[in-house]
Amino acid sequence: MRIILIGYPCSGKGTQAKFISKKYNIPKISTGDLLRSIILTQKNKESLDIKKKIEQGKLISDSIIISIIKKRLAEKDCLNGYILDGFPRTINQAKIIDQNKIKIDYVIELLISKKKILKRMLGRQIHMKSGRIYHKVYNPPLHKNKDDITGEQLITRKDDTKKVIIKRLNEYNLFKKKIIQYYKQKNKLNQLKFFKINGKKKVFIIQKKIMKILNQ
Numbered sequence: 515m516r517i518i519l520i521g522y523p524c525s526g527k528g529t530q531a532k533f534i535s536k537k538y539n540i541p542k543i544s545t546g547d548l549l550r551s552i553i554l555t556q557k558n559k560e561s562l563d564i565k566k567k568i569e570q571g572k573l574i575s576d577s578i579i580i581s582i583i584k585k586r587l588a589e590k591d592c593l594n595g596y597i598l599d600g601f602p603r604t605i606n607q608a609k610i611i612d613q614n615k616i617k618i619d620y621v622i623e624l625l626i627s628k629k630k631i632l633k634r635m636l637g638r639q640i641h642m643k644s645g646r647i648y649h650k651v652y653n654p655p656l657h658k659n660k661d662d663i664t665g666e667q668l669i670t671r672k673d674d675t676k677k678v679i680i681k682r683l684n685e686y687n688l689f690k691k692k693i694i695q696y697y698k699q700k701n702k703l704n705q706l707k708f709f710k711i712n713g714k715k716k717v718f719i720i721q722k723k724i725m726k727i728l729n730q
């Protein structure tokens with residue numbers, strides 16, 4: 515089962531991807547997590563450039579993204595499928611994965627308004643090493659500011675400020691229409707299945723809808 519989740523940053527993709535990953539035993543692959551891991555583990559010009567761009571809410575070049583995603587998808591745990599979170603973010607990325615014969619079975623779009631996103635984004639916290647996501651109000655950790663599993667400190671991402679998130683939402687909107695059109699066309703051609711889900715609903719309701727789609 516090879517799935518792409520599409521939606522604004524903070525639309526709940528990460529939370530749903532985590533659920534799907536556990537339920538169907540396939541890895542959740544987030545290009546944002548992969549990039550943050552490069553920033554944490556590599557100290558060179560490329561990682562510094564990536565850090566700067568992320569903090570400014572700008573997209574990383576397609577060539578870097580394609581190279582890291584291809585490497586990740588070639589790993590053994592992806593043999594039975596994967597769930598992609600935050601990828602593709604440009605139409606070029608979508609086309610390149612097709613050209614590389616990387617197959618996708620489902621594309622699920624989480625629909626949610628910009629206004630709601632802004633509300634959600636303030637209060638989001640992350641455990642950097644694992645990518646586990648929390649929210650101070652909607653999904654708090656068991657112990658304040660601590661990761662549930664390791665007890666390590668949670669942080670607020672530097673790109674989760676109002677100014678940067680608006681930039682990220684605008685970047686998303688630049689490409690969203692074309693990507694959705696691209697996958698709708700592939701849906702028509704029976705090359706994959708495309709679904710939209712109301713991302714404003716409660717987490718467990720969205721989970722149920724996703725299961726219905728994937729269990730068909």
Ligand code: AMP
Binds near residue numbers: 545546607673682
């Ligand atoms: P995310 O964790 O998905 O919100 O991504 C955080 C940031 O990483 C984004 O704002 C971009 O700067 C960068 N990024 C993540 N995925 C991609 C992608 N597929 N293409 C380009 N930039 C990306």
